[in-house]
Amino acid sequence: MKIYTYDNSFEGLLTAVFECYRRKDFPVDICSRAGEQRYLFVESVHIETDPVKAERVWKGVQDKLSGRNKQLLFYAFLSEEQGIEMKIYRFLRRLFSGHFNLETDYGDSDVLYLTQTSQKVKKEAMRMLQFIRFQHTKDGMYFCGIEPRYDVIPMVLNHYQKRFADQKWLIYDIKRNYGIYYDKDKAEEVEISKKQFNTYNGQVKQALLDEGEDFYQKLWRSYFKHVSIEERKNLRLQRQHMPRRFWRYLPEKQMEG
Amino acid sequence: MNEQVANKLKILSDAAKYDVSCASSGSNRSNHSKGIGTGVACGICHSFTDDGRCVSLFKILMTNHCIYDCAYCINRRSNDRPRATFTPQEIVDLTIGFYRRNYIEGLFLSSGVIKSPDHTMERMVSIAKKLRTEENYNGYIHLKAIPGASDVLIHEAGIWADRLSVNMEIPTEPNLKKLAPEKNYPDIISPMGQIRDSILVAKEERKKYRKAPRFAPAGQSTQLIVGASPETDRQIILLSSGLYKNQNLKRVYFSGYLPVNDYDKRLPAITRPPLVRENRLYQSDWLMRFYHFKAEEILNEDQPFLDLDVDPKLGYALRNMHLFPVDINRADYEMILRVPGIGVQSAQKIILARRHRRLTMLHLKKLGIVMKRAKYFITTNELPASFSDWEPLRLKHKLLSEMNSKFKKSEDTQLKLFTDFKPVLPTLH
Numbered sequence: 001m002k003i004y005t006y007d008n009s010f011e012g013l014l015t016a017v018f019e020c021y022r023r024k025d026f027p028v029d030i031c032s033r034a035g036e037q038r039y040l041f042v043e044s045v046h047i048e049t050d051p052v053k054a055e056r057v058w059k060g061v062q063d064k065l066s067g068r069n070k071q072l073l074f075y076a077f078l079s080e081e082q083g084i085e086m087k088i089y090r091f092l093r094r095l096f097s098g099h100f101n102l103e104t105d106y107g108d109s110d111v112l113y114l115t116q117t118s119q120k121v122k123k124e125a126m127r128m129l130q131f132i133r134f135q136h137t138k139d140g141m142y143f144c145g146i147e148p149r150y151d152v153i154p155m156v157l158n159h160y161q162k163r164f165a166d167q168k169w170l171i172y173d174i175k176r177n178y179g180i181y182y183d184k185d186k187a188e189e190v191e192i193s194k195k196q197f198n199t200y201n202g203q204v205k206q207a208l209l210d211e212g213e214d215f216y217q218k219l220w221r222s223y224f225k226h227v228s229i230e231e232r233k234n235l236r237l238q239r240q241h242m243p244r245r246f247w248r249y250l251p252e253k254q255m256e257g
Numbered sequence: 258m259n260e261q262v263a264n265k266l267k268i269l270s271d272a273a274k275y276d277v278s279c280a281s282s283g284s285n286r287s288n289h290s291k292g293i294g295t296g297v298a299c300g301i302c303h304s305f306t307d308d309g310r311c312v313s314l315f316k317i318l319m320t321n322h323c324i325y326d327c328a329y330c331i332n333r334r335s336n337d338r339p340r341a342t343f344t345p346q347e348i349v350d351l352t353i354g355f356y357r358r359n360y361i362e363g364l365f366l367s368s369g370v371i372k373s374p375d376h377t378m379e380r381m382v383s384i385a386k387k388l389r390t391e392e393n394y395n396g397y398i399h400l401k402a403i404p405g406a407s408d409v410l411i412h413e414a415g416i417w418a419d420r421l422s423v424n425m426e427i428p429t430e431p432n433l434k435k436l437a438p439e440k441n442y443p444d445i446i447s448p449m450g451q452i453r454d455s456i457l458v459a460k461e462e463r464k465k466y467r468k469a470p471r472f473a474p475a476g477q478s479t480q481l482i483v484g485a486s487p488e489t490d491r492q493i494i495l496l497s498s499g500l501y502k503n504q505n506l507k508r509v510y511f512s513g514y515l516p517v518n519d520y521d522k523r524l525p526a527i528t529r530p531p532l533v534r535e536n537r538l539y540q541s542d543w544l545m546r547f548y549h550f551k552a553e554e555i556l557n558e559d560q561p562f563l564d565l566d567v568d569p570k571l572g573y574a575l576r577n578m579h580l581f582p583v584d585i586n587r588a589d590y591e592m593i594l595r596v597p598g599i600g601v602q603s604a605q606k607i608i609l610a611r612r613h614r615r616l617t618m619l620h621l622k623k624l625g626i627v628m629k630r631a632k633y634f635i636t637t638n639e640l641p642a643s644f645s646d647w648e649p650l651r652l653k654h655k656l657l658s659e660m661n662s663k664f665k666k667s668e669d670t671q672l673k674l675f676t677d678f679k680p681v682l683p684t685l686h
């Protein structure tokens with residue numbers, strides 16, 4: 001029995017798959033080095049990530065999957081679910097053995113699982129389109145600090161870059177401690193070492209906010225309160241669409257202060 | 258100045274909330290000018306109010322002053338209420354301020370009528386124009402067309418806006434006369450026709466020259482008030498299906514009548530808005546738009562009202578038991594769509610998945626199909642289903658009793674379709 005370990009990156013996983021084929025191996029698991037400890041009497045092989053090998057596998061996947069499912073495996077991978085590696089590996093085995101339209105074989109539990117998991121990740125990305133709230137700072141930047149469940153900020157980069165092409169903005173993933181900064185020209189990954197914002201709710205320190213910020217937040221709160229129709233109150237429905245874990249980032253959900 | 262704006266906002270958002278349409282979908286305006294804003298085809302809900310409705314657009318009245326006196330409207334001139342009017346610049350600033358913070362997808366501007374329909378429309382158009390030309394704004398704009406405004410102004414509105422709507426409010430002419438004697442039917446129908454034609458022309462033009470100007474690229478919609486006048490559900494559904502077909506509308510919204518002017522004896526005396534009925538109408542609308550149902554199939558002449566106990570799809574199945582059970586592994590898409598408990602996405606998945614293998618009950622369950630409901634209407638590979646010879650009325654009661662435990666306690670299901678919220682991620686493909 002043999003297991004492969006990798007560096008937890010998607011490229012690393014693809015490299016591991018490449019090695020399975022090259023070495024004609026069938027590992028019983030592919031997991032992170034930390035996950036290795038679950039196994040007692042197995043031979044463990046660590047796979048060094050190799051972008052060239054990963055690229056070859058990825059190209060093979062792209063050739064075989066249909067248009068709207070091209071990112072299926074990547075999104076499912078982003079879920080960080082335990083055991084996702086083997087599901088992807090088994091999927092790829094079947095895919096490369098020539099199974100046609102494999103991604104629609106929902107009767108197969110791996111395919112269904114990967115589809116549903118990738119949908120969960122996409123939904124979280126959708127929520128980053130919905131619930132990101134910018135605060136305007138003194139130096140003219142629009143800032144948002146937020147904690148998505150999965151690593152999905154890169155998935156919405158394109159959207160924000162197009163929509164707010166004429167403003168400087170920074171979206172910061174508090175949990176993963178990195179953000180994307182756009183300077184009206186290009187977007188780049190940044191890490192903030194000295195945090196001028198509350199790491200619980202992303203609130204920028206008052207002294208650093210633009211003068212108009214408070215005004216707009218107040219007005220938005222007031223607007224939000226006034227468009228609700230009392231006779232139709234339905235808090236459960238509200239929570240269903242707008243999970244509680246996002247409330248702390250939303251100005252409309254804060255008490256008047 | 259800020260105090261004043263805050264106060265106006267309070268009055269004018271309060272007055273605008275009764276307009277239900279919030280969808281921002283259907284526009285794919287791109288930010289070619291490197292200004293601010295884009296349209297996203299599926300629409301994005303940025304928040305949800307305490308009543309669970311999607312907040313997508315900044316929905317506001319330009320003014321709640323009005324020279325008219327429509328019986329069902331809170332802003333009618335004979336009501337003694339606080340009144341306010343925004344200047345165009347104030348609305349522009351609020352829209353941009355909210356948009357830049359990612360609170361909204363865009364602006365939905367409506368208004369009471371001041372001085373004359375033309376005067377009102379002109380100011381509304383000037384707001385949209387300012388946003389587009391001065392602010393370089395490419396986000397969503399929905400303008401309400403004021404009945405009675407001139408063709409020229411309606412046309413200009415369509416140049417700047419993504420969507421236009423003319424609200425019918427009251428479904429039939431005689432009842433409109435009764436409740437809104439100062440409005441007239443042709444003033445509503447003729448701008449609808451004009452907008453429809455301009456949209457078609459602009460589309461054709463753009464096929465020929467890519468630079469040709471757009472005209473309301475996200476189409477037009479309307480709203481009907483339900484329960485303020487005695488029309489039947491059948492009348493309403495036939496009307497809306499006619500509007501989709503003849504006027505090419507993108508959406509017809511229904512708004513359960515809220516008894517805001519209970520002193521007016523022309524209106525029915527009710528205490529709560531007819532929410533369940535409104536939801537049943539939305540469900541029927543949904544069936545026509547996404548499930549290939551015809552209006553006649555939802556309600557026929559003997560049955561002018563929708564069953565409030567069961568949704569119209571289940572109602573249809575119960576009336577047409579001879580069409581069931583449906584064989585999941587063989588039936589065509591249209592028929593699978595008609596099975597209670599199977600939605601559009603599940604139906605599509607079934608069609609794809611059964612090419613690989615024959616599907617069993619277990620597969621269906623995993624696909625997220627509501628088996629409690631569906632099992633009476635389908636057969637799968639392995640078993641002939643619980644579908645024996647259920648007599649429709651008994652089956653209805655059985656399904657209802659099962660539902661009671663789960664749904665009835667809270668009235669949540671009422672508004673499920675209300676929000677028109679489709680979680681689709683536009684940037685990912």
Ligand code: SF4
Pocket residue numbers: 323324325326327330331332333334368369370437
């Ligand atoms: S014209 Fe519009 S705002 Fe004025 S009373 Fe009638 S419905 Fe209300």
